[in-house]
Amino acid sequence: MVRRVLRATLVPVLAVVVALLIGAALLHFSGLDPWKAYKALFEGAFGNLRAWKRTFEKATPLIFSGLAVAFAFRAGLFNIGAQGQLLLGSITAAVVGYMVELPPGLHVAVALLAGGLVGALYGAFPGVLKVYTGAHEVITTIMLNYIAINLTDYLADGPLKDPSGGGVVARTPRILESAALPTWGAVPSGFLLAILLAAVTYWLLWRTTYGFEIRTVGQNPNAARYAGMRVARVVGSTMLLSGLFAGLGGAVETLGVVGRFQPGFHAGLGFEGITIALLAKNNPFAIIPASLLVGAMKAGTSRMQFVADVPKEIIEVILALMLLLVAADHVIRALVGLREKGEERLVLTTGWGSH
Amino acid sequence: MAWRRHPWWYQNRSTIVGLGVLFAALVGAYVYSPQMTEAVLASTLRQSIPLVLGALCGLLGERSGVINIGIEGQMLLAAFVAFLMNVYTANLFLAVLSGIAVGALLGLLLAFLAVTLKVDQIIAGTIINIFAFGLTGYYYQVGLQTKGKLTPIAIPLLSELPLVGRVLFENPPITYATLLLIFIVHFVLFYTPWGLRTRAVGEHPRAADTLGINVYLVRYVNVVVGGMLAGLAGAFLTLEAVGTFERLMTNGRGFVALAVMIFGRWNPISAWGAAMLFGFATALQTQLQFMEIIHIPHQFIGMLPYGLTIAVLAGLRGRTRPPAAVGRPYEKE
Numbered sequence: 001m002v003r004r005v006l007r008a009t010l011v012p013v014l015a016v017v018v019a020l021l022i023g024a025a026l027l028h029f030s031g032l033d034p035w036k037a038y039k040a041l042f043e044g045a046f047g048n049l050r051a052w053k054r055t056f057e058k059a060t061p062l063i064f065s066g067l068a069v070a071f072a073f074r075a076g077l078f079n080i081g082a083q084g085q086l087l088l089g090s091i092t093a094a095v096v097g098y099m100v101e102l103p104p105g106l107h108v109a110v111a112l113l114a115g116g117l118v119g120a121l122y123g124a125f126p127g128v129l130k131v132y133t134g135a136h137e138v139i140t141t142i143m144l145n146y147i148a149i150n151l152t153d154y155l156a157d158g159p160l161k162d163p164s165g166g167g168v169v170a171r172t173p174r175i176l177e178s179a180a181l182p183t184w185g186a187v188p189s190g191f192l193l194a195i196l197l198a199a200v201t202y203w204l205l206w207r208t209t210y211g212f213e214i215r216t217v218g219q220n221p222n223a224a225r226y227a228g229m230r231v232a233r234v235v236g237s238t239m240l241l242s243g244l245f246a247g248l249g250g251a252v253e254t255l256g257v258v259g260r261f262q263p264g265f266h267a268g269l270g271f272e273g274i275t276i277a278l279l280a281k282n283n284p285f286a287i288i289p290a291s292l293l294v295g296a297m298k299a300g301t302s303r304m305q306f307v308a309d310v311p312k313e314i315i316e317v318i319l320a321l322m323l324l325l326v327a328a329d330h331v332i333r334a335l336v337g338l339r340e341k342g343e344e345r346l347v348l349t350t351g352w353g354s355h
Numbered sequence: 356m357a358w359r360r361h362p363w364w365y366q367n368r369s370t371i372v373g374l375g376v377l378f379a380a381l382v383g384a385y386v387y388s389p390q391m392t393e394a395v396l397a398s399t400l401r402q403s404i405p406l407v408l409g410a411l412c413g414l415l416g417e418r419s420g421v422i423n424i425g426i427e428g429q430m431l432l433a434a435f436v437a438f439l440m441n442v443y444t445a446n447l448f449l450a451v452l453s454g455i456a457v458g459a460l461l462g463l464l465l466a467f468l469a470v471t472l473k474v475d476q477i478i479a480g481t482i483i484n485i486f487a488f489g490l491t492g493y494y495y496q497v498g499l500q501t502k503g504k505l506t507p508i509a510i511p512l513l514s515e516l517p518l519v520g521r522v523l524f525e526n527p528p529i530t531y532a533t534l535l536l537i538f539i540v541h542f543v544l545f546y547t548p549w550g551l552r553t554r555a556v557g558e559h560p561r562a563a564d565t566l567g568i569n570v571y572l573v574r575y576v577n578v579v580v581g582g583m584l585a586g587l588a589g590a591f592l593t594l595e596a597v598g599t600f601e602r603l604m605t606n607g608r609g610f611v612a613l614a615v616m617i618f619g620r621w622n623p624i625s626a627w628g629a630a631m632l633f634g635f636a637t638a639l640q641t642q643l644q645f646m647e648i649i650h651i652p653h654q655f656i657g658m659l660p661y662g663l664t665i666a667v668l669a670g671l672r673g674r675t676r677p678p679a680a681v682g683r684p685y686e687k688e
Binding site: 078080129133135136138139140142143144146147150151153154158271274275278311313314316317319320321323324327328 | 424468472474477478479481482485486488489490492493495606607610611613614652654655657658661662664665668669670
């Protein structure tokens, strides 16, 4: 068991280390001090209670979007649209949060569910398109991302715009106190929800018949069809649930951290879900440490920028390097002389519209 | 049953009728309002250039069996480097070359991941995109001043033709180059031994291998050349269309280009037609908005190409057939 975990974590951990080293080299050649930068980054993420809180806050939506992407991956589907689903979930939660008046506990629950539901529908749409028309989800979900960005920009700058303070800023009004997700000490309640969802996802995938169907469809849709599984239903419902996870992530971010919807505040959260799913090799529990890692890097950036004068976008470069190294794990394996075992490797449904 | 061979004009009757109707509509519009027609046509062509270059990049890869979902990233990083080169050297020619080189390098990376390491091709492309977003984000500085952009060159006599003269024959260099490249790629793909090899590798790599074709080499070359075309599209954006670099300025064109490729059925000239259609939709909307005939929030106009892409993908069920081996890594025996 321990050996297995060690084997499975070796490549991602090495990828992280190598990416940080290359990042250090990049900083060095930009004339900056990598040691100072990384030290500030670490302090900004774990230096005190507030830093820890920031790290948890940053990690929370990433767990949701990471789970969304990983869950779809298991069925051989690439949900690049987590970003769009997250945006719509987020703006829906904001609307329910400020327009509807409900008792405290109920209000949060309704706002969360509404956000999740809209995200789910927006995720199910490309799933249905794929089933009925063969339109490949990779392109349709990307297109739906752009549509979601435009739509939420319009709503936040138009019908839902906050009129207070002269209505200068394009954003929705603040959610009511009764719709806010509480934070206990350094731990936001959304983070606990995220961990719960990871456990549920694990249970769903490996302890239910439905999960077995998902994984079979992901490994070989033809075999699944031959075994009598309804592939179309599995594809559609997987995208629905994937969208639900992403939508919930957006809702949690709105209700727990931002307190309203504002264009640009949720940028990148869905895309980072792809990085995290790949880093965690689509294992629901591994997504938690992966998200904490990325969350910590994001939480520490402002201190790094302040102390070491390093542009915060260096994080994006390091993340991309990590992803590159994880995906091309042959390179890492060759570096440490580890032989490749006949492990499952991720293969998606390929070809446009040939499902 | 014996096949009767129809004459070429009968085989292509729908295309010919379609072009005829299109031409009649154009002439009608030109008679009604020459200025507006020219403006819409010129804008259509401008919008179509990056799309068709991206589609050519995509179809070179797919014809040889490699899906390239990283076109967006290739365009973006190329646009950025071309812009920087222009800022620091003030040499537009060098700037264009650097954009092409960046596209080629990212193509090489994609080929290495997808062909040699056999990483899932869609994931490999996504990595290229994330990589390009990250690098441009890190190195982007506000306030860099561009040193000029590529300007239109009027071709004598031809540019004085009515209707098409100004639209087709008074363009900046990358536009001319693209129009040529469409036909060059078409010719190479369908009328040369190299093109035959490329298509063979994309349809049935094992058979091609048996005949002594180097499958890996064919895929590498096509993906790298495709990368150059995507790089040229990036250079077009910063050096010819906009004149400066903005964060994430490609705005999904690399992905829309894939829909253009599919709509054009992996055929360069048809892909150009598809790109013009996409360009026309945007150009017409903008013109109508500009003339205050319709009032739609700009965000909805912004959604148009994306909605159109989804509609194209969903509407083409069973009517297109991608190269058979697309997306599958080739394992030598």
